[in-house]
Amino acid sequence: xxxxxxxxxxxxxxxxxxxxxxxxxxxxxxxxxxxxxxxxxxxxxxxxxxxxxxxxxxxxxxxxxxxxxxxxxxxxxxxxxxxxxxxxxxxxxxxxxxxxxxxxxxxxxxxxxxxxxxxxxxxxxxxxxxxxxxxxxxxxxxxxxxxxxxxxxxxxxxxxxxxxxxxxxxxxxxxxxxxxxxxxxxxxxxxxxxxxxxxxxxxxxxxxxxxxxxxxxxxxxxxxxxxxxxxxxxxxxxxxxxxxxxxxxxxxxxxxxxxxxxxxxxxxxxxxxxxxxxxxxxxxxxxxxxxxxxxxxxxxxxxxxxxxxxxxxxxxxxxxxxxxxxxxxxxxxxxxxxxxxxxxxxxxxxxxxxxxxxxxxxxxxxxxxxxxxxxxxxxxxxxxxxxxxxxxxxxxxxxxxxxxxxxxxxxxxxxxxxxxxxxxxxxxxxxxxxxxxxxxxxxxxxxxxxxxxxxxxxxxxxxxxxxxxxxxxxxxxxxxxxxxxx
Numbered sequence: 062x063x064x065x066x067x068x069x070x071x072x073x074x075x076x077x078x079x080x081x082x083x084x085x086x087x088x089x090x091x092x093x094x095x096x097x098x099x100x101x102x103x104x105x106x107x108x109x110x111x112x113x114x115x116x117x118x119x120x121x122x123x124x125x126x127x128x129x130x131x132x133x134x135x136x137x138x139x140x141x142x143x144x145x146x147x148x149x150x151x152x153x154x155x156x157x158x159x160x161x162x163x164x165x166x167x168x169x170x171x172x173x174x175x176x177x178x179x180x181x182x183x184x185x186x187x188x189x190x191x192x193x194x195x196x197x198x199x200x201x202x203x204x205x206x207x208x209x210x211x212x213x214x215x216x217x218x219x220x221x222x223x224x225x226x227x228x229x230x231x232x233x234x235x236x237x238x239x240x241x242x243x244x245x246x247x248x249x250x251x252x253x254x255x256x257x258x259x260x261x262x263x264x265x266x267x268x269x270x271x272x273x274x275x276x277x278x279x280x281x282x283x284x285x286x287x288x289x290x291x292x293x294x295x296x297x298x299x300x301x302x303x304x305x306x307x308x309x310x311x312x313x314x315x316x317x318x319x320x321x322x323x324x325x326x327x328x329x330x331x332x333x334x335x336x337x338x339x340x341x342x343x344x345x346x347x348x349x350x351x352x353x354x355x356x357x358x359x360x361x362x363x364x365x366x367x368x369x370x371x372x373x374x375x376x377x378x379x380x381x382x383x384x385x386x387x388x389x390x391x392x393x394x395x396x397x398x399x400x401x402x403x404x405x406x407x408x409x410x411x412x413x414x415x416x417x418x419x420x421x422x423x424x425x426x427x428x429x430x431x432x433x434x435x436x437x438x439x440x441x442x443x444x445x446x447x448x449x450x451x452x453x454x455x456x457x458x459x460x461x462x463x464x465x466x467x468x469x470x471x472x473x474x475x476x477x478x479x480x481x482x483x484x485x486x487x488x489x490x491x492x493x494x495x496x497x498x499x500x501x502x503x504x505x506x507x508x509x510x511x512x513x514x515x516x517x518x519x520x521x522x523x524x525x526x527x528x529x530x531x532x533x534x535x536x537x538x539x540x541x542x543x544x545x546x547x
Contacts, residue, residue, distance in 0.1 A: 106351040115274045116193065116349040120356065122273075123194030126182070127204045127374035131211055134182075138215020141181035145216070146223035146305055148172015150234070152293050157237045166294025173285035177272065184213040184301050185265045188337030189345070190273065196346050197356040200374040216301050217308070224309035235313035242310020245303040246321035250328045254298060258329045261297035262336025264288055270341060300330045 129137070152169030156162050176183055191208055194200040228235055248254050268288030272281040292299050304322055311317045346353055363371035370376035379387075 119193035139219035142216035142219030170289025258332035262333035266337035
């Protein structure tokens, strides 16, 4: 029996594995076809900045909403139900006092403005933005259904709490609330109510589209006024608003039961979704068809490169490791120091260090002021010292120049006196040279007479002593005898 049971259990597992394998192959084939469109020169894409920017915002914000964990989706829905219930209270009160439902619709618009500014969530507002993320293959259909469920459940819980509180605290408006609650509970689907439910879904989704198409707060508020007047002022059938009114009537003592509420919801919710998705979201996606194709190709490329969560809203979730790296980079940028890698038990030290830096930052203006004073005083001191140095050097240059001028004047005076004495010395030296010339001439005459006498003696000696000439031939070799005297 155990073997037979094992074989029976293995068959469904094999079938599931085959189905998953077949789906994986089909997904890969579609991805390759989308990527191949980039290599085709004949493939063209139309781009329009306004439509592309609005679609990108829808996809980005829709993916963020779908990536919220279930508790956060529920809490966001609770806050949205509470805020829209306050708008219902205001609208009912204005309608009761003025007798005009259009003025009540203007007052009810404050609830939509509160939703806008508080970033809360209403079930019917999820017909466009999260749906765009699914159409662009950035999220999955199951995530969209889960988002709708938890948001709608939160709207009912939060709205019920506020309606009970308002009916208890302000019983004067209970009659108007009971009247409207019993009216909605008695409705059945016919042509009129079906069209009213479709138009309500279209109006609320169109309001969301208008708010996503602009980044100006004034434009978003105008869109909220448009949606509030249409829904409340004309008494359209809205799944969340009318259900909250019926819950308030039940709290006020009306003959409304939960079966009446369920009998109202089962046909109003699909019609609201039809008006929002089919009448607004799908035409807008077709309007930005090429932008949708580009986004799908981008998703295919990311999955081809290994990002398995590119088509899943969970791809926006950050892991603990990535969060740790971001915190470490933030701390390093703040402190200017490298934070060592360590276990998470040093989180307390990091928190204390952050508080310390925060305290230093809060007390930094006085310290910066003191430092600026010190820097300014140091700059003034250096400037004064520089001025004194320049003045001292200029005085030294002037003194040096004065001493040089005095020395040149004294040297010029002594030079004039020396020239006179040198002139006298030149005259005496000239007289002395004249005496010397005379002496030279007399000495030349004496030399000439002496030479004449010597020549004569030599000649006489040459004649009388021939043997003596031979004996002195070695001494007189090469000697030229002087000419004979006259």
